Structure formats: structure tokens, C-alpha cells
Amino acid sequence: MLQARLARALETLRPRIIVCEGTGCLAKGAADVRRAFIKELEKRGPGIDLDLALEDPDEVERRRETGVAAVTPSGCQGLCQQGPLVTVEPEGYLYVGVRPEDVPDIVQAVVEGTGPVVRLLSDRDLSQARAADIDFFRPQDRRVLAWCGRIRPGDIREYLARGGYSALAKALTEMTPDEVIEEVTAAGLRGRGGAGFPTGKKWRVTRDAEGDKKYVIVNGDEGDPGAFMDRCLLEGDPHRVLEGLIIAAYAVGADEGYAYVRAEYPRAVRLLRRAMAEAERYGLLGEDILGSGFSFRARLKEGAGAFVCGEETALIASIEGRRGMPRPRPPFPAVRGLWDRPTCINNVETLGNVPDLILCGAAAYREVGTDGSPGTKIFALAGQVERTGLIEVPMGSTLRDVIFGAGGGIRGGKEFKAVQIGGPSGGCLTSEHLGLPLDYESLKEAGAMIGSGGLVVLDEDSCMVEVARFFMSFVQSESCGKCVPCREGTRRMLELLTKMTEGTATKADLDLLEELAGSVKESALCGLGKSAPNPVLTTLRYFRDEYLAHVTEHRCPAAACLELVSFEIDPEKCIGCGLCAKACPSGAVRQVDRADGTPDGRRRAEGAGGAGAAAKTSAAKGKARKKRLPYTIDDELCLRCDACRAACPKEAVRRVPRKTVRDRSGAAATTAAGD
């Protein structure tokens, strides 16, 4: 009944202007945009606010005579690349790149009902007025994200009005815990955190484990570089995750639970905490939930910045207040977990799948996805792709659908080279895998894994050896140090990869790297260590040529490894503006016609480019004042910081294979980062 009343209240909120306040849009100024909307609406009459509508729909109805529209913040609307995003309901127009100065036009269009403001649509194209018409959303099927970006996150009344907590009510009143587990098992839901373990089985083991006290934990320690799905779900629709957690607790017989969210997501922490408090106030959390006799208390724990805590036994150690180090399994947490009690740990997105699954049943859940991997999967699409953002597609969609369909292909017309999937536990896949269906089995076969769902697209400018080094450096710094294979193995692998990217490695180093990768994979204690070699192994499998170029010719084919490149200015493109010289921290960039006597001038004659340019200079001396002469870079002074390339307005600075031979003693003196 409450749900019906709230739903009616929401109806009165139309038209409604929804401003995306996901992290991406906030960084692009969404908060200013929302303030501008409130101001603009106030000019035209009282704005209708959500709180008022939900408290007293009749009053809103009366106010609507003079009021104009409602403004609501929301979680991530998905197309992060083009933020700040604004959706106008009921039509569902999606505006991109909205600035405060665009606000009056939108408000006018809303008030007068004149249709969308074309210049603010995606591609300024009237045929892309609604989200569903935009290529980015076309391959998508937003189920778990159904309300993310459309409701005010964490407002329980709005979640209720959209049918929220109906699944919990159904589970508690119409189903036994065993029936809930059977439904989840029948649906074939698999853990979305990476390994894809069947959720129903996990719940079953926890339920059957001996012990009068059990726990459930939602794992929101999303640390994979390149992944932000859990963040968006928690920031966009925290109640859905909480509802899933309560259902899980009911199913396994737990009366206490934790939400473990990484501290780097302050907004997610705040919204989930608020959601918990509200759920408690509405009798959906705490003692005797919905009069069913089932009681469940949940608490929030903030992570403290340790990637390894995404591993379940390490996460448990962290909740217990210790260093987050994994322990050998078995016993699995489902049997002996938090404070030695049976503990069921599920990922944020996994639990986000649960409410709809319970409400609509296993058969309906299986309608999308593949047999082995039913349902949808949320991916975080990032890297060198035209449109980055948050997407949800049916399991079994191909990489091509995602990267070229939703993502719109590679940025700046470059060539697709690889896609890194699954973070440091996953691998790099190539263009031959573009037709590969995204499901647990297919990816495993290709040597990668779905991981948590981060997809980072790499273009021709990325060096795969450097990417492998990057992941190894990540794993190395996050290794907890408990087991030798991971602590020492990853360190040695990092050293070898660093040697390769610096041009001091040999073929023997490559063989050693391969051998080490195999040993670490087989002998490390936990998932982090076991999967740590994956980025190396997949890049070795698909890009061996690049490794060979690094170890035999000390050459980086992609001209990306900074130690193996030189920077060069194309004299044809250079307009002599001097921005590169201004940006250079080491005084390596000079104009070719500068008179001798300046501090940098003495080095001018060195190097082939310098000499040629100097000759040209004397010939052109007379005209020097009319046409500004190009700049050149002294390779020996160059720190390889890339500042000149970034500063150049004409793309005249380019990377080429290294000109001067580097001191191969191994005592690297120049690193770009400076520390």
C-alpha cells in the first residue's frame, strides 16, 4: 500500500529533470548544473521537490498549477564521456555536455513542451534524442542498472515506489530459505566479482555449514584498475544491493552482515550508510523484518586501501581488524569465515542481480545471457575508446558489440590493438577475439577472465610489454607479502619486465620470465598471486613479437617505452610557437636559429637533426624575423617526460626509436616520474 502511494506521488513529479551526479559528471561540473536548474526553475515559479511529493502528493498536485518541474540528482547515467548528463522525463530526452548556461534553454523547452533542445543532444542529432536511440545504449540491456541514473540514489521512498523491496517481501513471506537458494541455483547466477562461482552453491554450503551464528558480507572492495561498476551501482542504487544482501542473509540463515566498501569511494560509503539507516527505519532491516520473525543487522566497514582485501579471506581479516592477508583455503569462508563462523561473501553486482531474480523467477532471469552464464554483466568501458562509460549487456555479447557498438570504436581514428579485460587478474585480447562472446567459459579459454568487468581498450600507441610491466608493478605493490611465490616472484618478474622496457634485457630474461610466470601461477597462495601472471602470459601468447623486439633489438615497436624512444619535432609541422620549449623542464628544446652564447646553444651542433637544421639556419638567417623557425630537441638532455608533445598545438612532436645509445650499465639515471 505504501508502495502504491509512493508510486502515485512520483507520477506527480513529471516533468522531471534528472541531473547525473556520478563521479564523472560531478568532476565535469554537474553540481553547478543542478544548482542552475534550481535557480532557473525558481524564477518561473516554485520548483516541485521530491521530498514534498513523497510526503504529500496532493499538495504537489495543487502546486503544479504554478510549479514547473522537479530537479533530482541521480547516480551514473552511463555515458560518462559526454557529461554532465541531464535526462528529462517523461520524454526521456538525454542531454550531454550540459553547462550552467544551457540550463535556461532546457527549462524553456520543458515548460513550453517544444521538444528537445537539439544542440545539446548527443551528436546534436534529433534522431538521438532519447538514450535508447544512442549507439552507446543500443547493445545494452540495463537490468541491474535499471534505476541507476534514473532515481535519487539512496532515497528509500523512491526505491519503494519503483517496486523495491518487493523481492524481499516475497522471499520472507512466500518462500522458505531453501526455496530462495533453489531459485538462485536454478537461475544459474554466478559471482560477478571475477571467478564466476555459482552463487546458489555458495549460499547452499553456508546454509548447510554447522554453526548457530552465520554472517553475510557484501564485497565492495572494488580495486581492479579499470573497474568502476560496483562504485556506480552503489552510488546509483544502493538499496538494490542492500535488498540483495538481506535476501542472502535470509537464505543462508545469517542474522548479521557487513558491507565492506573501499574508502576511496566516499560517496558510495555515505549513500549506502544512509540506505541502511533508512531501511532500518522502514522496518526492512533490524528486528523482525516485515513481521516475518526474521532479524538481520547490517554494518558498514570501510576498506583502508589494500587491493588484496578483495580476496575473501583477506577481507575477513580486515573486518576483524588485522592486516588484510589471505589464508589458505579450505576451509572456505562458507564453512569457516568471519570470527570462524560460516560466512557468505558476495560481490556488489551479484547481490544487485538477486532482487529481480527472486521477483521474476529463475526462468525469466535466464531469458538473457547464455546457458552457462545467464543474465547480464556490467562493464566499465575505458581507455582509448570514443565513448567511455558504464554499460550493461547480456552475457554472451561480443567484444565487438561492446567496443565498437557501445564504445564507438577507437579514439581519434587509431587502430585497435588490444583490450585488457579483468584487470590484473585478466589478460589482453586482440582483434581476433572481437567476435568472442563475453561469458565465463569463452574468456577462460582465451586465457583471460571476465574479472570484475573492467574493459580498457588499447590502441596502436600502447606497448604490450609496458602494459604487462604496469600490471606487474601493480600486483607487486599490492602483494601482501605472505607467500614467497607472490612476494618474490612478482618482484623478479617486475624486474625482468622493467629491464625489457628499458632496453637492457636479453633473450634469456624472456625465457626466465615465462618460467617464473608459470611457477607463480601454480604456487601462489591466493587468487591475487595465482592470477598475477595472467597479463604477462596473455601478452606473451598474443604479442610475442613485441617481447622479442624488446629483448633482441632493444626496440619498442609502439614507440611507447620512454627509455627506448627519442622525441623529435617535425620541422614541417612546427610553427615555432615555443610552447614546447616553455614546457620542457630540462632545457632540451631549443629554437634552431638562436644565437650562440645562450646556455643551450653550445650543444646545437650535436646530433644529425641539429646539424641539418643549423645549416638551414644560416641560409635562412635573413628571413628569421619574418618566419619563426622550428624547434629541435637535444636527445641527451631530454628527460622523456612527454611535456613537449603534450604542449604542442600542431602535433609536431613525435616519438621515434631512440637515437642516442643509453648507458647499459643498468644504473638508470633518467626516469620520467622523477622518483
Add this chain to the structure above:
Amino acid sequence: MVPAFEGRRFEKLNDIIERNGRTPSSLIPILQEVQEEYRYLPEEVLTYVATALGLPPSAVFGVATFYAQFSTEPKGRFVIKVCDGTACHVRGADTVHFAVRRAAGLEPGRKTTDDLTFTVEQVNCVGACSMAPVVTVNDRRVYGDMTQKEAAALVERLRKEAEEEPVPTEGAGDGVGTAGERAADGAGGAAG
């Protein structure tokens, strides 16, 4: 350089310990609150917390040094984190990091400036990959699509802010960013 730890401050510490409960599982939340308060974990605080929770100091030091969030060194007023997640990395995070360090005037090997204005860290992933490369300031302000030029300009704006308002006002919420600044307050009252 470490400011003397006066008795007055221990009162606050006691509050934090009482609020979280004197159990070992409260250790991490306690240290988080302490760090929020003092912006780092002074040694005497760690031993005090150990005594209060009945833990060996080694266990508390172990935790304080294990998690990346904790620092046993004083940090600058502005903690600038340059994200080096995969997406940021392939879009030039290294060069942004270089520019930030240079603008902040950091010597090689140093993370914090002598005047405690800036701490510059390269962090693994802040989870804002769609607008890579990303820089955050004090975890609350998020800046996307950074370039070397913008990174340097950001540092200059912060420096000016520090000069104009030498005593930091914490928890200013939405109002932190200046008008022209593309700032996002991750902890502000936006959705409230």
C-alpha cells in the same frame, strides 16, 4: 617537524576510541578517524591506541603500515593523488604525475613539500576510469581528462588557496571548489 602532541588532543582520541568500542575489530575504523583528525598517524597515537585496545603495539603498527590509506608521516595540506589505473596509465598518467610533481616543486624521492602544502602520490585506481587521466585532491575533489598543463594550473590554484587561507577549513563540502574550477565534491551533500 612532528608537532608536539598535547594532552588536549588525547581527549579527542579518547572520544574516537569510545565511539568505536574498545575491541580489536575497531582498530581500522579508529585509525581512519584518527587520520581524518590529524591527517597522519603519529607514533604516540599508535601506542596509545594499542594500550587502549589491549593489543601489542606491533599489531597496531602492522595494520598502520599495511594499508595504503594510512600514513605514519605528516602529509601536506593538499594530498594530490594522481591515478595510475590502467585507463589513466594508457592515457598518459605518468606525464601528468611528472607535471604535478614539478609544479609542486618536489625533489626526486620526496612525496611531501617541506612547507607541508603538498603531498603528491601516484595511486592505483580511484575508479573514475571513464575520464582518465584522473587527479584527486584530498579524496574529495576529482579532476578528469587531465593534461600536463591543467595539472600545473591546478597546483597553482591550490597554492594560491593555501596562501589566501593559511589555516585550512575542513569539511567545507560543496563550497570547496572555486567558481571556475571543475570540482567534484565526492562527499558533499549533493544527493542529500
